[in-house]
Structure formats: structure tokens, C-alpha cells
Amino acid sequence: MNSPKLDITEREQSEVFCTRLAGTIRNLKAVLEKETAFVRKHNIDGIADIQPNKSALSEVFQRDIMHLRSQAEAVSRLTPVPLAGLKRDIEDLGKALDDNNRLIEAKLAVSESVVKRIAETASEMKAGPSCYGSGAQMPAPASHSSAAIAIDKVL
Numbered sequence: 159m160n161s162p163k164l165d166i167t168e169r170e171q172s173e174v175f176c177t178r179l180a181g182t183i184r185n186l187k188a189v190l191e192k193e194t195a196f197v198r199k200h201n202i203d204g205i206a207d208i209q210p211n212k213s214a215l216s217e218v219f220q221r222d223i224m225h226l227r228s229q230a231e232a233v234s235r236l237t238p239v240p241l242a243g244l245k246r247d248i249e250d251l252g253k254a255l256d257d258n259n260r261l262i263e264a265k266l267a268v269s270e271s272v273v274k275r276i277a278e279t280a281s282e283m284k285a286g287p288s289c290y291g292s293g294a295q296m297p298a299p300a301s302h303s304s305a306a307i308a309i310d311k312v313l
């Protein structure tokens with residue numbers, strides 16, 4: 159899964175590079191789609207299980223994209239057809255990434271809202287009575303300290 163460090167000077171080198179990058183893109187897209195499905199199903203264990211693979215593929219993808227940028231002229235000249243296919247694959251990957259991000263952001267917003275409501279309710283429960291006490295005296299104002307709640311936001 160390592161990226162080549164050499165300049166691309168021959169058609170065969172360019173084709174091998176484009177084929178490998180296309181495979182990385184397809185694999186990364188498949189992992190993102192799997193993660194999106196796990197998020198929809200609230201399958202936290204499934205999400206955690208695919209993170210090492212997702213990280214490794216992301217690393218390889220980033221290195222290969224940097225290499226592609228540095229060798230863009232040669233790759234474009236030597237293998238224009240595979241390069242056009244890579245552009246389509248990258249657009250598809252971007253769509254999968256956008257879908258994944260939108261879903262995660264929506265789930266996070268809902269979770270934060272739920273946590274906020276729980277904290278507010280817990281705070282109200284600690285506030286005590288809101289009526290007159292003995293001798294018709296108003297009880298001291300309750301302090302509205304936040305209730306401590308720990309949330310693990312890592313998916």
C-alpha cells in the first residue's frame with residue numbers, strides 16, 4: 159500500500175499507478191459507505207471495527223494524491239484515459255464522503271440536543287422547591303450549576 163517515490167516517466171508506470179490509485183479510491187469509498195450504513199443503524203462497534211482500515215486507506219490515498227499532483231503532467235501525457243477515470247472515481251468518493259459527513263453531523267446535532275436536555279432536566283431537579291417555605295419566606299434562589307455529564311464523541 160505504499161506510494162511510489164519515483165518520477166513517472168513511462169506509460170506502464172503511469173498505468174500501474176492509476177490502477178492502484180483507482181483501487182484505493184474504490185476501497186475507501188466502500189469503507190465510507192459501510193461506515194455510513196453503520197451510523198444509520200447506530201452500530202458503534204461496527205464503526206470502530208472499520209476505523210483502522212479507513213485510516214490506512216486514507217493515508218495511502220493522501221500520499222498517492224500528492225504524488226499524482228507532483229506527476230500530473232507526465233500522467234496526463236502518458237495515460238489520459240485512466241486519468242479521466244480517476245477524476246470520476248474521486249468525484250464519486252467526494253459524494254460518499256459528503257453523505258457520510260452530513261449523516262454524522264446530523265447524528266451529532268441530535269445527540270448534543272439530547273445531552274443538553276438531559277443536563278437541563280438534571281439541573282432543574284437539583285434546584286429544589288419553587289414555593290414559599292415556612293413562615294411565608296421565599297427559599298434562597300437555587301444555583302443553576304450545570305450537571306456534569308461526560309460524552310465520548312469518538313465514533
